[in-house]
Amino acid sequence: MIPIQMVDLKRQYQKIKPQVDAAIQDVIDNTSFIHGKQEQDFARNLEQYLGVKKVIPCANGTDALQIALMALDLQPGDEVITPSFTFIATAEVIALLRLKPVFVDVDEDTFCLDIQQVKAAITSKTKAIIPVHLFGQSAEMESLMQLAEEHHLYVVEDNAQAIGGHYTFSNGVTQKTGTIGHIGCTSFFPSKNLGCYGDGGALTTNDEALGNKIRMIANHGQSKKYYHDMVGCNSRLDSLQAAILNVKLKYLDEYIVARRKAAARYTDAFKNISGLKTPFSSGNTLHVFHQYTLLVRDGKRDALHDYLSQKNIPSMIYYPVPAHHQKMFEGVSDIPAHLTVTDSIKNEVLSLPMHTELDEEQLAYITSAVLEFFS
Numbered sequence: 001m002i003p004i005q006m007v008d009l010k011r012q013y014q015k016i017k018p019q020v021d022a023a024i025q026d027v028i029d030n031t032s033f034i035h036g037k038q039e040q041d042f043a044r045n046l047e048q049y050l051g052v053k054k055v056i057p058c059a060n061g062t063d064a065l066q067i068a069l070m071a072l073d074l075q076p077g078d079e080v081i082t083p084s085f086t087f088i089a090t091a092e093v094i095a096l097l098r099l100k101p102v103f104v105d106v107d108e109d110t111f112c113l114d115i116q117q118v119k120a121a122i123t124s125k126t127k128a129i130i131p132v133h134l135f136g137q138s139a140e141m142e143s144l145m146q147l148a149e150e151h152h153l154y155v156v157e158d159n160a161q162a163i164g165g166h167y168t169f170s171n172g173v174t175q176k177t178g179t180i181g182h183i184g185c186t187s188f189f190p191s192k193n194l195g196c197y198g199d200g201g202a203l204t205t206n207d208e209a210l211g212n213k214i215r216m217i218a219n220h221g222q223s224k225k226y227y228h229d230m231v232g233c234n235s236r237l238d239s240l241q242a243a244i245l246n247v248k249l250k251y252l253d254e255y256i257v258a259r260r261k262a263a264a265r266y267t268d269a270f271k272n273i274s275g276l277k278t279p280f281s282s283g284n285t286l287h288v289f290h291q292y293t294l295l296v297r298d299g300k301r302d303a304l305h306d307y308l309s310q311k312n313i314p315s316m317i318y319y320p321v322p323a324h325h326q327k328m329f330e331g332v333s334d335i336p337a338h339l340t341v342t343d344s345i346k347n348e349v350l351s352l353p354m355h356t357e358l359d360e361e362q363l364a365y366i367t368s369a370v371l372e373f374f375s
């Protein structure tokens, strides 16, 4: 059996090696390493794929979130609501810009924002909400957008884990995640669903004016060469990464199918284990399974993790410490006392190997190990 990894980027590369190698060589031959043709091509290709007006590439997903908040003209002390149960970057950029992160709980089924808690957390200082489409599942966007509209709030989607996923509204309209809020932010970190071979990220928006502003902010606030209208930053997707992404974007839908197939295999195998909660599948979202995350009940999570590890099956805890318990927010954000779901699932989450190259032999080995543990 091929050794099992959380993510197998090498075997994925081997299947597209000739195209990736040629794309890289082409960049080197043309020496247009920054703001080259590949970056523009990739932005246009991703716009088409997502069905969004503007894609602005940048250096990484964290920068995308920071630039998004910079584009909204928020004032120090303004409040931004976000789930505590997320990768730290989402909340970190809020504090970095001297805004106040307001942490809310997640829904135990979706691992995404609990809309009732968002509603309860809105004050006169609230300016924006950052839903995180965690593990590849869309947040409940219809009620969130309605709530945001009622209170005149911006919605910045953290789409780092869900690119290619979608959400269907009650009127039947389906939109890709990252194109529903005012701004979407994504990451091309190598292990993400659309990963490059280094760092990369992008912002997405259907608002042309916002798109132009984002482009300026990501480029030193520059309107034309050496004329700087606002304080921005330096955040670019280099041509090598863009060239690789142009190749990989063509395979994204195939990659999603492979991930969903592996997820279905896991879920089917675990359906009779009462101490496990398998990922929730909602009728109106396409879950793209950045992670396949179980809830292991009855305090058995760490024992299962160790058991799998003895069988050379990696598994990971995403995330062991929610944002509201991180030291970095001491004195920056209030510690909410009511994040009961977040505080309990942090001890139950366990993510199994999930990538595009899992084969039947590996899946059979992993599922039987989990079944053995519970038998």
Ligand SMILES: *Cc1c(COP(=O)(O)O)cnc(C)c1O
Pocket: 060, 061, 062, 063, 086, 087, 089, 090, 132, 158, 160, 161, 186, 187, 188, 189, 199, 200, 201
């Ligand atoms: C990966 C990730 C980010 C940050 O992306 P980088 O490219 O690593 O900066 C932000 N939010 C979430 C939810 C992520 O998973």
